[in-house]
Amino acid sequence: MEGSLKQFFVDLVVNNWRLKVLAFVLAAMSFYAIQNVTSLEESHEVPVLVEIEKGGAVLEQDPRVVDVTFRGSKEDLAEIEQSRLKVVVRLKSTPSTGRQRVAVEFDSVEGRVGLVQVVKIKPSFIDVTFDREIEKDVQVARPRIMGKPLLGRVEVEYEPQSVRVRGPERRLQDKDVFETEPVDVEGRAESFVKQVRVLPARDLLITELNPTHVTVHVNLVTDSKIRELTNVLVRTVFAPGEVRDVSLDPPVVKVLVTGRPEILQYMVDGALSVFVDCVGLESAGVYELPVSVHLPPGLDVACTVVPETVKVIVREARR
Numbered sequence: 001m002e003g004s005l006k007q008f009f010v011d012l013v014v015n016n017w018r019l020k021v022l023a024f025v026l027a028a029m030s031f032y033a034i035q036n037v038t039s040l041e042e043s044h045e046v047p048v049l050v051e052i053e054k055g056g057a058v059l060e061q062d063p064r065v066v067d068v069t070f071r072g073s074k075e076d077l078a079e080i081e082q083s084r085l086k087v088v089v090r091l092k093s094t095p096s097t098g099r100q101r102v103a104v105e106f107d108s109v110e111g112r113v114g115l116v117q118v119v120k121i122k123p124s125f126i127d128v129t130f131d132r133e134i135e136k137d138v139q140v141a142r143p144r145i146m147g148k149p150l151l152g153r154v155e156v157e158y159e160p161q162s163v164r165v166r167g168p169e170r171r172l173q174d175k176d177v178f179e180t181e182p183v184d185v186e187g188r189a190e191s192f193v194k195q196v197r198v199l200p201a202r203d204l205l206i207t208e209l210n211p212t213h214v215t216v217h218v219n220l221v222t223d224s225k226i227r228e229l230t231n232v233l234v235r236t237v238f239a240p241g242e243v244r245d246v247s248l249d250p251p252v253v254k255v256l257v258t259g260r261p262e263i264l265q266y267m268v269d270g271a272l273s274v275f276v277d278c279v280g281l282e283s284a285g286v287y288e289l290p291v292s293v294h295l296p297p298g299l300d301v302a303c304t305v306v307p308e309t310v311k312v313i314v315r316e317a318r319r
Contacts, residue, residue, distance in 0.1 A: 041119065042077045043069045046109065048087045050102070050128055057168035058205050059131035068109055069120035076114035084111035089126065099129045131168035133207065138165050139177045143196055143216050147186025151260065152222035154185055158214050163198055167206035175204065183216055191219045227264045229255040234291060234310055235275040244278065245315040253291055253310070259301035271296060274305065276312055287312045 046068045050058050066087060070077060087108050103125050106118040139162050145154050158180075165172065181196040195213045200206055231252045238244055253274060257264060276289045289312050293303040 039071060040074055040077055041069055041071050042080070043067055044080065044082060044085055046085045046087050048089060048104065048126055050126070051088060051090045052130070053091070053093070055133055057131050057133035057166075057171075057207060058128055059168040059170055060127075060129035061205065062127045063123065066104060066126070067120075067122045068118060069122075070112070070116045071119045072114060072116035076116045079113045080116065081111065086110050087121075097130055097132070099127060101125050101127050131170050133166060134169045134172055135164065135166045135208075136172060137162045138172075138175060138200075140198060140214055141177050141179050143180045143214070144182040145218075146182045146184045147188075149185045149220050150187050150189040152220040155219040155221050156183070157217040157219070160211065160214060163212075163214075164208075164210045165200065165206050166208035167204055171204045172206070175200075180214060180216075183218060185218060185220075188218075188220060191217070193217050222260050224258050225261045225264055227257045227259075227267070229257060229272075232274050235273060236278050236312070237275050239279045242279075244281065246278065247313045248276070249311040249313065250307070251310075254306040255293065256304040256306065257301050258304070263299070263301060267299070267301070271299065272303065276310060278312060278314070281312070281314050284314050284316055287314065 044067070045065050047065050048061065048063070050061060052058065068085070068087070070080065087104060088110055089102055089104060089108055091102065104121050104123075106121065109118050109121070112118070140158070140160070143156060143158055145156065163178065165178075178198050178200045180198055183194055183196060194216050196216055197213055198209060198211070200209060232255050233252055234248050234250075236244075236246055236248070255272065255274060257267070257272070259267075273294045275292055275294065277292065278287075278289070281287060288309050290309050291305045291307075293305060295301065295303070
C-alpha cells in the first residue's frame with residue numbers, strides 16, 4: 001500500500017512534467033501581472049472634517065489636510081475625484097474646552113471608488129482644540145464690484161444683509177461682517193440679478209451658515225439729458241392716392257428728445273420725423289389731431305412734442 005501511494009505521487013510529478021512546469025510558470029506570471037495591475041499607488045491631499053456633538057465647536061485643528069495613499073487598479077485610481085475626497089473624523093464625546101489628539105482611521109476616508117483601498121495616512125493623527133459653540137447674526141458687506149459696464153453707473157442692492165452663523169465662541173465673538181464673492185459688471189449694458197456666496201474667513205471653522213448666498217440686484221443707471229429741437233416741420237399722412245388741401249396750425253413744433261448723452265451727441269438733424277395721421281378725414285373741416293414722432297430703429301430715446309396736438313384744417317378734397 002505504501003509503495004503504491006509513493007508511486008502515485010511520483011507519476012503525478014513525472015508524467016507530462018513539461019506541461020506541468022509550463023502551467024506553473026504561466027500561473028506565476030499571471031499572478032504577478034495581476035498583482036502589478038491592481039497594486040498601483042497614488043497619493044492625494046485630503047481635507048479633514050471633524051464632526052462633534054452639538055454644543056461644542058472646533059477652535060483649532062492641526063493639520064487641516066492629510067496625505068492619503070490609495071492602492072488599486074489603474075482604472076479605479078483614475079476615477080478618483082479630488083473634490084469628492086474628505087476625511088471625516090466623528091468624535092463620540094466632545095469636551096467643552098481643551099485639546100485632544102485624535103487618530104485618523106482608514107475607514108474615515110470618504111469619496112473612494114471601486115476597489116480602491118487606503119494604505120497610508122500621513123500624519124495619522126490630528127490635534128483638535130475645542131471651544132463652546134455659539135450662534136449669532138453677522139452683517140454681510142456690500143458686494144464688491146469688478147470691471148466697468150458698457151453704459152451707465154452701477155448701483156447695488158442686496159438681500160439678506162445679515163446671515164446666521166454657528167461656530168466656536170472665541171472665533172466669532174469679535175466677527176461682525178462677512179464679505180461676499182465679487183460681482184463682475186465688465187461690458188454689461190443692462191441691469192441684472194446674481195446670486196453670490198457669502199465668504200466667511202476659513203480660520204473661523206464655522207459649523208453652520210444660513211443662508212450661504214445673497215441675491216444682488218445690479219442696476220445700471222444712465223444719466224439722461226434733453227436735447228431740444230425747434231421749428232420741426234409737421235408732415236401730414238393720407239391714404240395712398242388721396243390728396244387733400246390742408247394746412248396746419250401751428251405748422252412747426254418743438255421736440256424734446258430725452259436719452260443718454262452719447263446718443264444725443266451723435267444724433268444727426270433729420271434723424272426723426274414728426275407727422276399727423278389724416279387718414280380717414282373725408283370731409284372738410286377743422287380737426288385737432290395728436291402729433292406723432294417716427295424714430296429710426298435702434299434709437300433709444302424718448303420724445304415729447306410741444307404742443308402735443310395741432311389743428312388740421314381740411315378744405316375741399318381733390319382726387
